[in-house]
Amino acid sequence: MPLRSTATSWGAVTRLFHWGMLLLIIGGISVGLYMTDLPMSPQKLRVYALHKSVGLTLLGLAVLRLLWRLGERRPAAAPMPAWQERAASATHVLLYGLMFAIPLSGWLFNSAAGFPLQWFHLVNLPALVAADPALKVLARTAHGFGVLLLVVISAVHAAAALKHHFIDRDRTLRAMLPLPGDSK
Amino acid sequence: MTLPGRPSILLTVLGSCALAAAPAVAAPLFTAVPAQSSLGFVGTQQGEKFTGAIRDFDARIEYAPDDLATSKLEVAIRLKSMDTKSPDRDQALATADWFDFARFPTATFRTIAIRATPGGPVGDADLTIKGHTKRVAFPFAWKAAAGGATLDARLTLDRLDFGLGAGDWADESMVGRKVDVVVHLTLAATPAKPAKP
Numbered sequence: 001m002p003l004r005s006t007a008t009s010w011g012a013v014t015r016l017f018h019w020g021m022l023l024l025i026i027g028g029i030s031v032g033l034y035m036t037d038l039p040m041s042p043q044k045l046r047v048y049a050l051h052k053s054v055g056l057t058l059l060g061l062a063v064l065r066l067l068w069r070l071g072e073r074r075p076a077a078a079p080m081p082a083w084q085e086r087a088a089s090a091t092h093v094l095l096y097g098l099m100f101a102i103p104l105s106g107w108l109f110n111s112a113a114g115f116p117l118q119w120f121h122l123v124n125l126p127a128l129v130a131a132d133p134a135l136k137v138l139a140r141t142a143h144g145f146g147v148l149l150l151v152v153i154s155a156v157h158a159a160a161a162l163k164h165h166f167i168d169r170d171r172t173l174r175a176m177l178p179l180p181g182d183s184k
Numbered sequence: 185m186t187l188p189g190r191p192s193i194l195l196t197v198l199g200s201c202a203l204a205a206a207p208a209v210a211a212p213l214f215t216a217v218p219a220q221s222s223l224g225f226v227g228t229q230q231g232e233k234f235t236g237a238i239r240d241f242d243a244r245i246e247y248a249p250d251d252l253a254t255s256k257l258e259v260a261i262r263l264k265s266m267d268t269k270s271p272d273r274d275q276a277l278a279t280a281d282w283f284d285f286a287r288f289p290t291a292t293f294r295t296i297a298i299r300a301t302p303g304g305p306v307g308d309a310d311l312t313i314k315g316h317t318k319r320v321a322f323p324f325a326w327k328a329a330a331g332g333a334t335l336d337a338r339l340t341l342d343r344l345d346f347g348l349g350a351g352d353w354a355d356e357s358m359v360g361r362k363v364d365v366v367v368h369l370t371l372a373a374t375p376a377k378p379a380k381p
């Protein structure tokens with residue numbers, strides 16, 4: 001499988017970003033949902049620290065993924081009505097937006113709450129803003145709402161991919177699946 | 185500003201010994217000017233420094249640089265006024281794992297003796313937090329000023345000496361053990377009042 005995307009298929013790098021980040025997002029959401037109800041304890045802070053580290057990793061990956069994508073060609077879409085093609089592109093733009101907005105709102109919340117921020121016990125990152133109770137509530141809402149939006153849009157996006165695969169029987173999904181030997 | 189009552193028996197005894205031994209003139213009395221005094225600390229959480237300020241404390245200072253024998257520093261600190269710029273952290277600090285405000289609302293600091301050293305005066309003081317008393321050396325800088333003086337000091341404490349965050353919280357990668365306390369007092373000379381019990 002070529003590293004770069006071709007006229008018919010997504011390259012290995014794009015596929016790795018796509019499915020690797022999907023796994024990390026599922027992990028981040030699971031940890032995020034689990035951690036908030038834990039009683040206050042060092043364990044809770046450790047789980048929070050893990051969530052934030054994974055989230056920051058996703059933010060870094062989103063930057064790399066966007067840069068990579070901007071230098072890539074887009075494989076030709078399977079034949080489909082123009083509105084579907086536009087909807088697909090709009091969905092991708094939205095998903096990119098959320099890949100940034102969610103971790104950034106988490107970082108903003110963390111800053112406004114006055115929490116420390118450390119990436120896997122290695123580096124400390126600065127607060128984006130000073131502690132601010134009003135902004136804290138806003139950023140917290142944005143973070144949760146962003147995740148909700150991501151789940152809904154991804155579901156539509158994944159449903160569309162499945163529709164292409166099982167109903168239209170085109171190679172939209174195969175062009176993105178991390179399968180070797182399908183790079184034509 | 186008043187010191188809360190309840191002096192320990194030990195202190196009463198020490199106090200009466202001091203009275204018996206004291207020369208006729210005692211060191212002059214100063215009290216802290218709240219708006220120009222600060223009691224702060226610097227801790228570490230997950231590798232990141234944070235600062236805390238304690239707003240509500242009374243300092244009763246009897247000090248004369250040339251009469252250390254009758255000089256003493258006493259501070260009563262109402263811990264509830266602690267602010268670390270994170271309501272979540274402040275809430276955690278109030279719980280039994282940390283300061284346990286409900287059972288131990290006040291921390292006290294009292295010098296037992298003050299020595300002159302080449303580097304300046306050093307108090308030997310009993311610091312009591314959360315029911316744990318520890319003898320600490322307290323070097324400080326004293327500067328006379330019009331109508332009073334300023335006192336500046338910095339002191340490093342080990343939070344585990346006072347049972348702060350023992351057990352699960354002892355893990356240093358979450359919360360550092362060393363805490364720097366930074367004291368700046370602006371003191372106003374206070375006319376001697378009749379001694380209070």
Ligand code: HEM
Binds near residue numbers: 033052059103104
């Ligand atoms: C793409 C990355 C991220 C995802 C998918 C994600 C997901 C989530 C989810 C699902 C929750 C629980 C929401 C709820 O209970 O309503 C949550 C909470 C939280 N997230 Fe994230 N998050 C991400 C990145 C980050 C980052 C980078 C930070 C910090 C720098 C962060 C900080 C937090 C915090 C502090 C909470 C807890 C809020 C609370 O205690 O109420 N998140 N996140």
Ligand code: HEM
Binds near residue numbers: 017154158162
């Ligand atoms: C099970 C879930 C998912 C499936 C089955 C899936 C499937 C696909 C497929 C088949 C494509 C190629 C579409 C085309 O060629 O037009 C694609 C592209 C894309 N997907 Fe997903 N996807 C899923 C989840 C996600 C999630 C959670 C995100 C966002 C975080 C995402 C973001 C994207 C983006 C941005 C593209 C455009 C290509 C790129 O720039 O990477 N996908 N997806």
